[in-house]
Amino acid sequence: MTDYYRPVVRFGEAPTQQSFPLAGGLCWFDTVAVHTRGGGVRSIAAGDVPPEVLENLTRSRPPVAGMAMTAPRIMGILNVTPDSFSDGGQFNAPERALAHAVAMQAGGAEIIDVGGESTRPGAVEVQIAEEIARTAPVIAAIRAKSGLPISIDTRKSAVGMAALEAGATLINDVAAFTFDPKLAEVAAQARVPVCIMHAKGTPETMQADPSYDDVLLDVYDFLSERIEAAVAAGIARDQIIVDPGIGFGKTLEHNLTLLRGIALFHALGCPILLGASRKRFIGTIGGGKDAADRVSGSVAVALFAARQGVQILRVHDIFATKQALDLEWAIGGAAMT
Template sequence: MTRYYRPIVRFGDVPTSHALSLAGGACWFDTVAVHERGCEVQTVPAGDITADIQDTLTRPRASIAGMTMSGPRIMGILNVTPDSFSDGGQFNAPDRALAHAQAMQTAGADIIDVGGESTRPGAKQVEIAEEIERTVPVIKAIRAHSDVPISIDTRKSQVGAAALDAGATLVNDVAAFTFDPELAKVAAKVGAPVCVMHAQGAPETMQDDPCYDDVLLDVYDFLSERIEAAVAAGIPREQIVVDPGIGFGKTLAHNLTLLRGIAIFHALGCPILLGASRKRFIGTIGGGAAASDRVSGSVAVALNAARQGVQILRVHDILATKQALDLEWAIGGAETL
């Protein structure tokens, strides 16, 4: 039976004499939770796990799109769509999109994520030509003014190819190359890093009745399989980022289980990305009917993830998130981000 290893991550304090550094960053662990399907979770000292698992959990992650992974990096969301759940219609013109991208950089964004197709629950698929028309001029405009890393949030190979040609540096696929497997080959051809995300079902229907045997382990297995598919397409393993896909075919309980156990994905040996900013579950738990009222809750979720060693935080509210991270890292005695 497969065993899954989740480091019990700590940040700050004084590491114990037998503590291990997590993924080369400021977080550490001296205990590991061992999951098996159908069994109670067991905890063991970190020194008792095998050398290969220790190496996977502790090995520093390679830089992604020029960003070191030794501390949390902020991915600023730039939706150039008319219908995204939080900011649809606000930045779907190149001049407004460029201004917002520049504002996010000033506030502390390490990378800008440009998306031309809403994948909110119930969203309809956008035609390829329209998605290219929305995203490519914005990417070109950003690139003309800055060398900031840019990711293209797309499921489609033609859109990915056009975006990379325009200056994008990372492919962020919410379908993990299951919608269009050619997208992996497009990224591999130019040596672009990728992010593979878990989603159950298509955006049109994913929230109808999501169900899992064990959401934490099911998502882990899916991401493990998609890493292997990406490697088979020619993408180096060290250039793959994983995302558990909060809100993509998940109930509130599923989301909370994934957030509590997100450190399990360190055992995949890849940087972890979390995209939970302003999502509905934050308003359900903490209040905030409008997405713009969920800033504080979004920062709380991002900060908790960073304390579990998550390397990339995909957020709308750059300054609030960076301020919280800077203070947490300063109080914890870690190096400045």
């Protein structure tokens, strides 16, 4: 029977003598929750965790795309699409996209994630040529103005290759290289970092009654397998980011379970990215029928994730998130370095 190890993460307090640093960052833990399929959860002292798991939990994460992984980094969302759930049609003209990227950088974004295909529930696939036409010119324009890291949010190898040629520095694949395995080869050949995400089904079908045996452990196993597939394709293990895929084939309760247990994914030994900004479950719980009315709830989720040691926060509301993080870290007695 397989055990899964979730550190009980703490931040802003004096570490105990029995504590360990989490992923080389500012959070720490002295207790670990052990999950077993069908067997519930039990607690053990951190020092009793198997050595190879403890190494994954404590080891410092190397920089990714020039960003240190010692504190939360903000990834600004730039959807150059007509139909994304929150900002579709707002930035699909190149000049507006560039202006928004510049504004996000000024607000505190440390990487810009450019996407040309909506992955909202029910969205249909965009043709490759159209996706390239939407994204590559915008990436090139941002690169001409800024040295900021740029991520291409795509499932397709041809789109990824065009984005890298235009100046992108990271590939963010919501399908974890299952939609187009050649995208992993593109990343490996270019030696760029990647983010692999869990999604159940495609955007067209993913919210059609999704079910799991155990959503937290099922997503963990999927990401573990996709890490190995990426490494086998030639991608450096220390340049792989994992994303549990909030809202991608998940019910409200699935999303909450993943958030409550998000520290489990540190045991994979990779930086964690969370993309929960403005998603429907925030409005369901906290109010906000329109996506733009979910800013406060999105910031609350981001702060929770940061206190769980999540390294990258993919958000729409850059300044609000950055301000909250700066205050949280200052109150906790740590600098955002």
